[in-house]
Amino acid sequence: MVTALPAALPTATNIDATAVNTISWLSSPQTTIVVPVYQRQYRWDIGGCEKLLADIRAVSDSDDRHTHFIGSILCTASTSSTSSSGEADGDDSAELVLIDGQQRITTLMLLVAALHHTVLQGGGAVSGTGAGEDLDAGAAITVGAGGSGREGEGGGLAGQLESVLVRGEGGRASGASRTKLRPHKAWAEVFESVVLGRRLPGDELRDSRFDDNYAFFRSQIRPDEVARIWRGLQKLEHVAITLGADANAQQIFESLNSTGEPLRDHELIHNYVLMGLSHAEQNEIEDSFWLPIEQNTGEQIAGFWRHYLVMTTGREVTVAGGRGVYDEFRQQFPRLDLEALRVHAAEWREYSSAYRVLLEPASAPDAEIGQQLGYVNTFGRGMYPLVMRAYRDYERGVVTKSRLIETLELVQSLVLRRTVVGVDTDRLVARLCRAGALGYDELVAAAARIMPSNERVRVALKYSELPHAAYVLGRLAAAAAVGVDAAAADFGARGLDAAGLGAAGTDADRGLGAASAGAGRGLGAAGADAPPLDLEHIFPMAPADAWSGDGVREWADYSDDEQNSHRALSGTLGNLTLLERPLAERAADASFAEKRALYAQSAVATTTELAGIETWGTAAIASRTAMLSEAFLRVWGRPTAVGIDDDDLTPILDAKRRRGWPRGWQREFEYVEYRGEHWEVYDVKYLFNRIFKRLWNDSHESVVAFSARRGGPIYDAQAWNGHWDQLDESNFLYMGWDSRYMLTAVQGVLEEAGLAAEVFVKYSYLGAAMP
DSSP states (O other), rough: OOOOOTTTTOOOEEEEEEEEEEHHHSSSSOOOEEOOOOOOOOOOOOOHHHHHHHHHHHHSSSSEEEEEEEEEEEEEEEOOOOOSSOOOSSSSSOEEEEOHHHHHHHHHHHHHHHHHHHHHHHHOBBBTBOOOGGOOOOOOOOOOOOOSSSTOOSSSSSHHHHHHHHEEETSTTTOOOOSSOOOOOHHOOOOOOOHHHOTTTTGGSSSHHHHHHHHHHHHHHOOHHHHHHHHHHHTTTEEEEOOOOOOOOOHHHHHOOEEEEEHHHHHHHHHHHHHOOOOOHOOOOOOOOHHHHHHHHHHHHHHHHHHHHHHHSSSSSTTSOOHHHHHHHHHHHOOOOHHHHHHHHHHHHHHHHHHHHHGGGOOOHHHHHHHHHHHTTTTOOTHHHHHHHHHHHHTSSSOOOHHHHHHHHHHHHHHHHHTTTTOOEEEEEEHHHHHTTOOOOHHHHHHHHHHHHHHHHHHHHHHOTTTHHHHHHHHHHHHHHOOHHHHSSSSGGGGOOOOSSSSSTTOOOOOOOOHHHHHHSSSSSOOOTTEEEEEEEOSSSSSTTTTSSSSOOGGGSOOOOHHHHHHTTSSGGEEEEEEHHHHHHHHHOOOOHHHHHHHOOOHHHHHHHGGGOOOOOHHHHHHHHHHHHHHHHTTOOOOOOOOOTTTTTTTGGGOOSSOOOOOGGSSEEEEEETTTTEEOSSHHHHHHHHHHHHHHSHHHHHHHHHHHTTTTSSEEESSSSSSSEEEEETEEEOOOOOOOHHHHHHHHHHHTTOGGGGGGEEEEEEEEEOO
């Protein structure tokens, strides 16, 4: 029940807030908006324009009751006769100084300008511009002193659009119109040249968000869609807040933009899923689906949604900006009626159940699978999208237990080998998900391509500190206890029946904890009550002066070169082992002769072997490293592959979409590999041009279909000024997009042509460091 406010309730005196129709507000003859000089530059990119246009189309297609709220617009009233460009207007009517909302209003003006110019080109005339003529070729909007728009027909669509954009200023000697939105002088000329169609030859090469976003809107609005877009625009609403002379504008601006903790991605998804349902329907979805998802994923619910989307789309999902996951979710599920929602939500619930097992491997019904999932967790959650699908397929009976274990072993081999040789493991999982969707053989082939060779791994193990040492040594010890060949004979058929150390901790965890002992079956005589295992450095990391490796020479007698050589190898595979904690505490920094007696008491096979070695030094470390490296290569085997990508190439579908044109964009790539060809292509703009030109000849139908569906970037006329490249006599490629849009188009058209899997980029040092 809503209770009316008391009649005597005081009202605000310095703030006037009114809910208004946005287009009516902009069209009003009294509306002139000035952007003050302290406002930031116009920054909306094409991605934001895409979303705005999608929202306008959606509300246009809805019934008449629905509108679209774009937020609040905050202004102060001004009666100054000097515009923000620093010119005297000769007009003492009130202006609104825009405090908050510049980005939205500017983008709406560019959209309306694009719509207006499309109408003009489609027929009719404005101030001598004949039907079909290119407004951008030099024609400009002019209106009479009354500001009615088109000569003799102020009520037409072109006139209505013009009333949003401009107002006449009969007092000006030139009689030319001015835009209702007036950026300050640093940007006014560029903005007005776009909106009024006054761009001059040579302006097509200038770098301007006004030009880019206007061109995007022009490319997307077909003549037969004008009525639809205009209908959607007329359903936009906002709250117009006008401040009085005594109001504290800065404090109000900060209050509007500091509304507490922003909603997180999963909270936005929750609201999006339930919004628009009846109360009873919301309760059904909440109780039957959403609450089980929350219970299964707990504090990791945000990670679940990101991993789910990577798994289903085969694309990396960016979390920068705080809404990347939510935006991707909306793109994948643009409309969710109740029946479709029930179907999708049931799938989400099933995957969240699988995700719970990934988070808690001990809860897996099958102990061996739980152990393998624990192994995978050694490397974090980066491979969860791939593993989640594999585990759910196993639960549904789509794949066998042995195939699931083979997949988990493959994941471990890939990530561990790349970590050992120092190659980045980020942005791998999306490409593996795409390959896995095509079948296990495709997954194996994709992993083999990016898995370092045996030779490269041997070198890294010899000289580099061993990553995930507890996990590696535990599995090697288990393999030694049953025989490496029996534990990991053939990559395609292995599942390592012997147990290792289970979900051992990270390198930071020198002690493996009690859980490791429980998981340590197959390590010899270790039982359920066996003590936990610690990571033991045979040559101590900080030896005392009396330490000796041969019982003769003490550490203090070693030369500087000898000491440095020992220290360099202290963290390598050959100098590490596992030792029961009580024995490890006694070994500590003892000399090797004393340690040998302790090693002989260990139940760990690879540690017991050390008791038979007489002396310990760099030669012994190198010899043991070589021996264990061969076991390493068998346990973490590599599938046979024709070629290995040792150059760290990135599939085009996993290339990073960047906002705008970041510094150094001209040298983002070292080269591009296109279907086996080596292209000297260094930036996304050249890549965009070369891909579309190549496919225009090689896969013409795919390019035409992609451009028609997306609304560009190929057109049958140069319909507006800008940077164009001619494909043939009647088709033109528009080159004025931003970096993100260009890369998205490259990825899309290659997918359309079925060639995306055969195109890779090699990032330069600058490209790898770009935000």
